[in-house]
Amino acid sequence: LQWAEVEIAKWLPNASICPVLGSTAHRQKAYKTYNTGFMVIGYEAARIDIATLANIPFDVIICDEIHRLANTRTKLYKALKNLKSSYRYGLTATPVMNSALDLYGILNWLRPGCLGNYWGFINRYCVKDIWGSVKYFKNMDELAARCKPYIIKKTLVEVGMQLPEYT
Numbered sequence: 001l002q003w004a005e006v007e008i009a010k011w012l013p014n015a016s017i018c019p020v021l022g023s024t025a026h027r028q029k030a031y032k033t034y035n036t037g038f039m040v041i042g043y044e045a046a047r048i049d050i051a052t053l054a055n056i057p058f059d060v061i062i063c064d065e066i067h068r069l070a071n072t073r074t075k076l077y078k079a080l081k082n083l084k085s086s087y088r089y090g091l092t093a094t095p096v097m098n099s100a101l102d103l104y105g106i107l108n109w110l111r112p113g114c115l116g117n118y119w120g121f122i123n124r125y126c127v128k129d130i131w132g133s134v135k136y137f138k139n140m141d142e143l144a145a146r147c148k149p150y151i152i153k154k155t156l157v158e159v160g161m162q163l164p165e166y167t
Helices: 001-009 024-033 043-048 076-078 101-110 119-123 140-148 156-162
Strands: 017-020 038-041 057-064 086-091 126-128 134-137
Touching: 001 017, 001 038, 043 076, 057 119, 076 101, 086 101, 101 119, 101 140, 119 126, 119 140
Parallel strands: 017 038, 057 086
Antiparallel strands: 126 134
């Protein structure tokens, strides 16, 4: 949360920031006092407090480390699917950590339905073994083309000047 608050203050010094931290009572107080600006909350607190957050109509939701939403079967993914917003953005340096299935979870959270339903995705891009596990992937050029409108990829050369020196 500190990183988000520092970055918001750096780029939008007059922005209102509502950090959501601490006990359930502290978090509930933060939700009640939130009016406009940025609400900064961690994934686990959001999952725990989803009943409250699901009733807040957000304009924009930005998820840092969005690869945490790659698995559509997790409690976190299922909870955050209930959030209402006009726009959703995700930030990560590693959108594909384990397999191409990670892209389905991330993009389905960001833009539901853009890759079709889960089973259609599996049938189009996965080859299964006799036990039903994914053996390997197919049609990867097509999948890359379908994902391209939703991904901004920067190389180290492009962002290197913005990074601190390696220590």
